[in-house]
Amino acid sequence: MPTLFRFVVTLTILAGIVYGAMFALAMFVEPRKAEMSVRIPPEKLNPKKTDPSQ
16 A cells, blocks of 8 residues: 555655646746748638539
8 A cells, every 4th residue: 555655645645746847947938939930822711613413
């Protein structure tokens, strides 16, 4: 039983460290805002319609 208890405590401590790191990243790291542009080919905007009878 002591081995199981030690294992559960170790997992709890590791989960707390991971949670703390994620919380710190969410609170202290600000994303950079930048303009983004993506070129879309005209073929993607107006695809040619195919004739279903062929």
